[in-house]
Amino acid sequence: MLSNGMIVEAKGLVKTFAGREVIRNCSIHLPQGKIYGFLGPNGAGKTTVMKMLTGLLKPTAGTAKVLGMDILTQRDQVLSRIGSLIEVPVFFEHLSAQKNLDLHLAYMNMEERDASQVLEMVGLSHTGQQPVSTFSLGMRQRLAIARAIVHKPQLLILDEPINGLDPLAIREMRVLFKSLVNDHGMSILISSHIISELEYIADIIGIILNGTVVCEETMTDIQAQFENGLEEYFFKVTNGGTESA
């Protein structure tokens, strides 16, 4: 059961690597059915936090509840209900897109699902038996998104998912993400370097600086307070209010 309707609720997360605190006292709150835009400068800790939320890294301290379950003690239950794309995606290069998704579904214990519909959603239905090794960067990214959503997860954790996509594909993915939330009841935690992109789709913005989420604000509030929208807000937060966009 979700506590307070939060699909992701992390409190006081800390992660140290070789004695160095990379994430400190970090908290995140993502309500169900919303898109959370995760912003922060390079090296602020976005990927590390996402890895902790997907059980790839173990927090040194703090708790992370995903879909109301503890990611450490109920890892497998959480993993079967979330879809993720973190860092550069890897595939079984000698197999086709369809076969890659079929294998993914088998590991997710959902062999009965048909992956062809999802391939169509991301614009890869034409690839047929073509092995993934021949795919372009953009096609690989589309396939990675397809793999994240093919098992119909309740939560998507996407780290820079639009990297390598052309403007047309970025727009297609924007529509896709919105439809996944509105029509399929998913929630999304998404990070991106492109501020305007998050402005289009996010309901909530969380900004991480030096390993701590320093603020979480709804997009409506940001747009009401800042004339230039998210970019102005982002620069205000990251520069301590001394500079605006």
Next chain:
Amino acid sequence: MHKLIRLELQRHRMHTYVKASILISLGLVVFIYFISYVAQVEKEPDFQTYPNIFLFTSIISMICFCILSSVIYSRVVIEEYAGNRLLLLFTYPVNRKKMLLAKIILVSVFSMVAMILGSIVPLLIFSVTESFVPIVNDRLSLDLFISMLSTIFVLIVSANVISLIAMRIGFVRKSTPAAIVSSFLLCAIVGNAVIGSLQNSLLLLVLTVILIVAGTSVVIELMQRVHTMETD
């Protein structure tokens, strides 16, 4: 477990390793005729008896299959638990220990079957032609075959344990060459130990038990390690 092994089979290009096993086997056929013929021509006494020829061929077979097995372990285990591949592996809602065990079972069963066929078939072909057109001046007997089978069994156990230990070394260093070089070095040590113990059944039994315990320990330790492993 059956499903996990089946999925591993789909993910990896096992037919490449089948081809490699056939090539090794063909190489051994050529090798066994070569040493028998050269020994006759050069009057080399060590290789004018079937037991020695068979033993030498089996040892060479063990070395070849150990290296093949290490290459497969590198692809199926070492590379899967390094870098971005690990991110994919760990996002499956599958018990990590079971996943690793499925991989190890796949590789060890494949290596075992490949080595049984790859070692026995060349010896059989050679024995058949020897009974019609002999190169070696020695007598083939059923006893020789039975003792060869037990030697091959010990060598198969050795090859499996060697490649497991080599894989464990490669796993730490995240390196395929480290696994292959370790495999080669371990072959030299274990191979000599096996040859040295062949005349003493008790010693051979002790050696086999030690190898099985060593292999099992490597698997258990690696399963524990994978269970608590984190990504980079």
